[in-house]
Amino acid sequence: MGMAREVFGESLPVAERYAEFLADAGVVRGLIGPREVDRLWERHLINCAVVAEVIPQGAQVVDIGSGAGLPGVVLAIVRPDLQVTLLEPLLRRTTFLNECVDMLELRNVQVRRARAEEVTREFAVDVATARAVAPLERLVTWALPLLRPGGELLALKGERAAAELEEARPVLKRFGVRTSELLQVGRGMVDPPTTLVRVVAERVPRRAKGSRKRSS
Numbered sequence: 001m002g003m004a005r006e007v008f009g010e011s012l013p014v015a016e017r018y019a020e021f022l023a024d025a026g027v028v029r030g031l032i033g034p035r036e037v038d039r040l041w042e043r044h045l046i047n048c049a050v051v052a053e054v055i056p057q058g059a060q061v062v063d064i065g066s067g068a069g070l071p072g073v074v075l076a077i078v079r080p081d082l083q084v085t086l087l088e089p090l091l092r093r094t095t096f097l098n099e100c101v102d103m104l105e106l107r108n109v110q111v112r113r114a115r116a117e118e119v120t121r122e123f124a125v126d127v128a129t130a131r132a133v134a135p136l137e138r139l140v141t142w143a144l145p146l147l148r149p150g151g152e153l154l155a156l157k158g159e160r161a162a163a164e165l166e167e168a169r170p171v172l173k174r175f176g177v178r179t180s181e182l183l184q185v186g187r188g189m190v191d192p193p194t195t196l197v198r199v200v201a202e203r204v205p206r207r208a209k210g211s212r213k214r215s216s
């Protein structure tokens with residue numbers, strides 16, 4: 001628990017209530033595997049919380065495919081300055097997420113029931129996050145249209161992060177992306193540290209090049 005205190009600081013009691021809800025209702029409703037309960041803090045809460053290291057103050061964040069709230073709920077707990085939208089298409093999961101928001105009294109969170117590719121006109125946020133949602137080459141096609149120009153996707157990826165970034169190169173090129181990189185966050189706090197793929201949206205396109213309508 002020592003590391004949890006260090007990571008969550010004064011938000012620790014809220015994080016503890018969230019962990020209890022995941023271990024209880026989350027398991028009963030099939031949103032978290034029973035085997036995850038013993039490693040909830042290390043593999044889920046702390047692993048997600050350390051992403052806050054690279055999110056700017058006051059950012060608007062969309063968490064794509066939030067599921068039971070990872071990483072979106074955790075980021076909202078550890079960083080009350082963020083405005084977080086949890087984007088999740090499945091009703092059973094948005095019900096769970098709304099209950100979390102009420103129970104934890106998270107005033108900086110909204111839940112939006114939709115698929116990412118359906119709501120591109122609604123968002124122009126600073127940061128999109130996603131964990132375990134889709135391969136990077138598909139994820140970027142959902143995430144980049146939700147970002148403001150210069151905004152960034154932070155995709156939590158495991159061992160295949162570098163390979164997925166390579167596979168996504170053609171798509172990144174189509175979107176005119178010039179900045180994409182691997183980052184590690186949470187060194188010394190979680191083992192292994194969390195690997196992120198960071199992709200910065202370019203200043204211009206909302207659609208991939210080549211799919212743009214011609215003006216004449």
Ligand SMILES: C[S@@+](CC[C@H](N)C(=O)[O-])C[C@H]1O[C@@H](n2cnc3c(N)ncnc32)[C@H](O)[C@@H]1O
Binds near residue numbers: 089093117132
């Ligand atoms: C394996 S779960 C991961 C949930 C959570 N991010 C986590 O790490 O525990 C993938 C989630 O992505 C959601 N999802 C799938 N396709 C999506 C889409 N097109 N837009 C938004 N969410 C999507 C699913 O409903 C599911 O909740």
